[in-house]
Amino acid sequence: LSERLEGAFKNLKGEARISELNIANTVKDIRRALLDADVNYKIAKEFTDRVKEKATGEKVINAISPGQLMVKIVQDELTELMGGVEAQFDISAKPTIILVAGLQGSGKTTFCGKLANYLKTKKGKSPLLVAGDIYRPAAIDQLQVLGEQIGVEVFSERENKNAVSIAENALKYAKEKAKNVIIIDTAGRLAVDEMMMEEVANIKQAAKPNEILFVVDSMTGQDAVNTAKAFNDRLDFTGVVLTKLDGDTRGGAALTIKYTVQKPIKFVSSGEKLDTLDVFYPGRMAQRILGMGDITSLVEKAQEQYDEEKAKRLEKKIRKNQFDFQDFMEQLQQIKKMGNLKDIMGMIPGVGKAIKDVDISDDAFKGVEAIISSMTPFERANPDSIDASRRNRIAKGAGKQLHEVNAFMKQFEQMRQMMKGMSKMPMGMMGGMGAM
Numbered sequence: 001l002s003e004r005l006e007g008a009f010k011n012l013k014g015e016a017r018i019s020e021l022n023i024a025n026t027v028k029d030i031r032r033a034l035l036d037a038d039v040n041y042k043i044a045k046e047f048t049d050r051v052k053e054k055a056t057g058e059k060v061i062n063a064i065s066p067g068q069l070m071v072k073i074v075q076d077e078l079t080e081l082m083g084g085v086e087a088q089f090d091i092s093a094k095p096t097i098i099l100v101a102g103l104q105g106s107g108k109t110t111f112c113g114k115l116a117n118y119l120k121t122k123k124g125k126s127p128l129l130v131a132g133d134i135y136r137p138a139a140i141d142q143l144q145v146l147g148e149q150i151g152v153e154v155f156s157e158r159e160n161k162n163a164v165s166i167a168e169n170a171l172k173y174a175k176e177k178a179k180n181v182i183i184i185d186t187a188g189r190l191a192v193d194e195m196m197m198e199e200v201a202n203i204k205q206a207a208k209p210n211e212i213l214f215v216v217d218s219m220t221g222q223d224a225v226n227t228a229k230a231f232n233d234r235l236d237f238t239g240v241v242l243t244k245l246d247g248d249t250r251g252g253a254a255l256t257i258k259y260t261v262q263k264p265i266k267f268v269s270s271g272e273k274l275d276t277l278d279v280f281y282p283g284r285m286a287q288r289i290l291g292m293g294d295i296t297s298l299v300e301k302a303q304e305q306y307d308e309e310k311a312k313r314l315e316k317k318i319r320k321n322q323f324d325f326q327d328f329m330e331q332l333q334q335i336k337k338m339g340n341l342k343d344i345m346g347m348i349p350g351v352g353k354a355i356k357d358v359d360i361s362d363d364a365f366k367g368v369e370a371i372i373s374s375m376t377p378f379e380r381a382n383p384d385s386i387d388a389s390r391r392n393r394i395a396k397g398a399g400k401q402l403h404e405v406n407a408f409m410k411q412f413e414q415m416r417q418m419m420k421g422m423s424k425m426p427m428g429m430m431g432g433m434g435a436m
């Protein structure tokens with residue numbers, strides 16, 4: 001019997017699904033939230049289609065509310081969209097050469113400082129920073145200041161107007177000084193520009209970097225994605241660094257970039273302090289995006305609506321005396337989800353004291369569930385159809401005596417009448433009282 005029950009439970013659990021209509025609405029809202037967060041339309045659509053597919057197919061486990069499940073599906077998909085697990089950042093080469101590129105103001109120079117600090121303090125490396133931005137004298141000063149703050153040497157040649165030869169000289173210098181990581185900062189422009197691209201491409205060719213990191217300001221939204229594409233076409237970079245995540249950014253860029261250029265985000269950086277560089281974890285970013293409230297609260301709202309709709313439908317059925325075994329089973333599940341039966345009964349005014357010494361075990365439900373599980377869907381929906389021969393079959397299937405089934409049928413009928421009379425009461429409670 002216990003095996004049969006288990007089987008029945010499996011089926012039952014499958015019935016507690018979020019409705020299709022509900023999913024469709026929620027998904028539409030999620031799509032809107034993504035678009036608001038600067039996620040590209042095509043990606044948002046593909047994403048929500050996937051969520052919809054999963055949510056529709058997935059069965060809701062007793063312990064998890066449909067809303068929570070939906071949030072989990074969304075979170076998993078977000079994580080997947082951003083690469084699933086964190087990307088490798090390989091610093092095993094001796095020396096490891098890292099080229100840093102991106103638009104002006106994206107945060108390259110600041111990132112170089114943060115990365116050098118990270119590799120020095122967290123990875124025990126001995127880095128050399130290379131001032132490859134030759135167009136503004138202030139750029140060299142900026143890197144010098146950063147280097148001093150973190151105690152990392154900066155290589156610069158103020159008279160040299162050729163970034164490629166500076167990079168080459170820096171590599172020679174690093175070898176002499178036994179530096180095992182070389183971070184080359186480069187010049188950016190305000191927009192994608194051929195001269196800049198060519199210069200960086202030439203440095204790449206000369207320095208043969210192990211990592212080419214593209215730095216992008218996460219506050220620039222869709223532009224960030226276009227820029228990433230342009231740089232990737234030219235440089236075939238190995239990873240992305242998202243900066244300025246401390247602002248009011250909504251993560252749209254993070255979602256879209258990985259998908260568009262098929263390159264992982266490796267670091268995120270927020271704030272101007274040099275110790276705030278973080279390895280990028282897709283799961284955490286997904287949480288961050290969800291944590292912004294939008295999606296989670298959308299899903300919660302949908303869940304409330306769903307419960308309300310369901311309650312209304314049920315109330316209507318009760319009024320018309322159409323409450324059936326399927327509804328009954330759903331009510332039982334609801335109650336079980338709420339916790340211990342006796343505690344729930346105890347919350348009803350006046351009941352608590354009365355049942356203080358009565359032994360109400362949750363097992364009391366089991367017999368009832370076994371009987372309903374043995375009914376066909378048709379029988380569950382049409383209690384009046386259950387005649388003597390059907391009762392016999394149900395009793396056998398449930399491992400019960402015929403008189404037990406008869407008694408339950410009688411109780412059920414009484415309960416229906418009673419419920420009809422008091423259909424103003426909250427739904428969850430009714431099923432429970434009926435069961436008693």
Ligand code: GDP
Pocket residue numbers: 102103104105106107108109110111188243244245246247269270271272
């Ligand atoms: P570059 O032109 O690409 O080298 O960009 P910089 O590193 O000079 O940064 C441009 C401006 O952005 C500077 O004022 C930085 O202090 C600031 N900045 C860089 N990274 C971040 C960050 O992660 N958060 C914030 N709030 N500001 C940043």
Ligand code: MG
Pocket residue numbers: 108109110133139186
């Ligand atoms: Mg700079």
